[in-house]
Amino acid sequence: KNQVEQSPQSLIILEGKNCTLQCNYTVSPFSNLRWYKQDTGRGPVSLTIMTFSENTKSNGRYTATLDADTKQSSLHITASQLSDSASYICVVSGGGTYKYIFGTGTRLKVLA
Amino acid sequence: DVKVTQSSRYLVKRTGEKVFLECVQDMDHENMFWYRQDPGLGLRLIYFSYDVKMKEKGDIPEGYSVSREKKERFSLILESASTNQTSMYLCASSFSTTIRTGTGYAFFGQGTRLTVV
Numbered sequence: 001k002n003q004v005e006q007s008p009q010s011l012i013i014l015e016g017k018n019c020t021l022q023c024n025y026t027v028s029p030f031s032n033l034r035w036y037k038q039d040t041g042r043g044p045v046s047l048t049i050m051t052f053s054e055n056t057k058s059n060g061r062y063t064a065t066l067d068a069d070t071k072q073s074s075l076h077i078t079a080s081q082l083s084d085s086a087s088y089i090c091v092v093s094g095g096g097t098y099k100y101i102f103g104t105g106t107r108l109k110v111l112a
Numbered sequence: 113d114v115k116v117t118q119s120s121r122y123l124v125k126r127t128g129e130k131v132f133l134e135c136v137q138d139m140d141h142e143n144m145f146w147y148r149q150d151p152g153l154g155l156r157l158i159y160f161s162y163d164v165k166m167k168e169k170g171d172i173p174e175g176y177s178v179s180r181e182k183k184e185r186f187s188l189i190l191e192s193a194s195t196n197q198t199s200m201y202l203c204a205s206s207f208s209t210t211i212r213t214g215t216g217y218a219f220f221g222q223g224t225r226l227t228v229v
Binding site for chain 2: 041044045
């Protein structure tokens with residue numbers, strides 16, 4: 001069954017600290033993996049997208065990694081800010097299909 | 113900037129009412145999607161449209177229908193709203209090449225929080 005699992009479910013960190021969010025998937029065939037940031041009450045906004053051949057991609061303080069062999073991805077946030085407080089959703093899509101498989105997200109709270 | 117606009121941010125409807133949720137995108141995207149998002153369940157696909165007047169059922173189509181009469185507009189219809197349809201509804205769009213090549217982004221609207229009482 002195609003699934004995307006994220007951990008931890010929620011995370012609280014202090015402003016300025018780094019953190020890493022995990023995403024494991026069993027989607028096959030694999031086409032690409034996206035990380036979205038979703039502020040409370042808003043729609044998701046893309047952070048990164050990675051295809052099979054990419055294993056690292058950065059977007060400012062956000063760095064995503066992908067290990068297609070172990071079917072794992074991580075999102076590393078450097079020097080966290082209060083505005084990073086949000087849910088982070090991992091989404092995997094399989095080639096040739098319109099279906100995006102969504103993880104349930106990690107809710108991150110950054111405290112001052 | 114790509115814009116996907118949903119007609120309402122918040123909506124309160126009574127049980128049994130017919131409800132229309134509208135979504136408009138301005139980037140000439142072929143694909144449009146309707147999802148619902150519930151705590152602990154993530155986003156679940158209700159319906160998908162890959163062209164005008166074309167639609168496909170997603171994972172949870174029961175109790176919903178859709179309409180795509182124009183390329184830029186995708187409507188979600190709750191024929192007879194029920195309390196278990198209280199949820200956050202998200203519309204998204206993407207180019208068809210996104211699907212074939214698997215690259216690119218699906219862009220989301222800001223969401224509609226629907227409460228059925």
